[in-house]
Amino acid sequence: MGTSRLVIVVLALSLLGVVMVASASLPIAALRYEQPSYLLVKHLIALALGLIALWVCSRIDYHVFFRIDHILLLTALGLAALTLIPGLSVRGSWLRLPGPFQLQPTEFLKFALIISFAAFSVRKGEHIQEFSDGVLPVLISTTCAALIALKQSDFAMALIFLLIALCMLFIGGARLTHLGGVVLAAMPTLALLLITAPYRFGRLLAFLDPFKYSTTEGYQLIQSLTALGSGGIFGRGLGESRAKLFFLPEPYNDFIFAIIGEELGLLGGLLVVGLFAYLLYVGYSIACRAPDRFGMLLAAGITFTIAAQAAINVGVATGILPVTGLTLPFISYGGSSLIVSSAMTGTLLNIAQRGSHEDVSRLWGRDRRASLSRSRHDRRVTAH
Secondary structure (H helix, E strand, O other): OHHHHHHHHHHHHHHHHHHHHHHHHHHHHHHHHOOOOHHHHHHHHHHHHHHHHHHHHHHOOOHHHHHOHHHHHHHHHHHHHHOOOOOOEEOOOEEEOOOOOEEOHHHHHHHHHHHHHHHHHHHHHHHHHOHHHHHHHHHHHHHHHHHHHHHOOOHHHHHHHHHHHHHHHHHHOOOHHHHHHHHHHHHHHHHHHHHHOHHHHHHHHHHHOHHHHOOOOOHHHHHHHHHHHHHOOOOOOOOOOOOOOOOOOOOOOOOHHHHHHHHHHHHHHHHHHHHHHHHHHHHHHHHHOOOOHHHHHHHHHHHHHHHHHHHHHHHHHOOOOOOOOOOOOOOOOOHHHHHHHHHHHHHHHHHHHHOOOOOOHHHHOOOHHHHHHOOOOHHHHHHO
């Protein structure tokens, strides 16, 4: 039951993404590339590759990831580091592939971190509650990944890496005092990163008072809010957005939710939020019924990452959060993001297919650490 529900909600989001990318990208593609369907065709190719990745990951036993987690993490870190070499990278964050395609390694690094942290937690068992032996190694890996993202000027991805680490440590059974200390230590660091980079600080000021910076850093947010407001309850109609006519930069990417709100109205926006909320519920159910601890951690990490990224994207478009560069999973234009999100969904499907009907929701409750440490499935995972 969980598998069919997951497939339905992901297909619904992906099909909505095709429709909205088609609507939002046509004017810009016609001007930039002299081919109105240029960006749509690339998105459809990425979707096809994503569906292949979904199918492959749904067929591969997810325990394979447990055995090769170090290889996956080192490979992803290596690819991401290549973007720092002049001549190899495109705009500092992408690697050029044959033809018109590009690869964003940090998207794949995101998935590799989830796998690595889940496997690490299983191997450590009760030692995850120790700071030096449990929390610190995760923080070191996270710091390496975050430094690469920051070097690419991708503060949002660095923040996602940190959130993934905190989520996996929490579910894995790390002490709350250790996690609280990490958060307290990270806050001044994040504040320093915001203040010392002019463009980040400008975005923060624009978030606090966008109309004061209406022609500079606040322009995107104002255009996004204008688009959402003009959509009303029922929207202007599919294809009738005005913001996409060169008012809102990258309307098919980071701010595609604003185009959804303008063309499909409040109801369309609520539909998107509802689909992601349902995806969160389905992912939670799969994690609770995973046959072993590694499956539970992997499912929880994947679900959290997709939901968190969606929440941040919607929060940015609606002015709840400062402007970032995160895509809306399954909907925004962006090949690497779509392929990785699909691969993670395929892994969720694989876990669901092997899951038991045992209710292990207690793992999320007060006895979280004790339950995790004495999971009767630990030895089975380690044996694999």
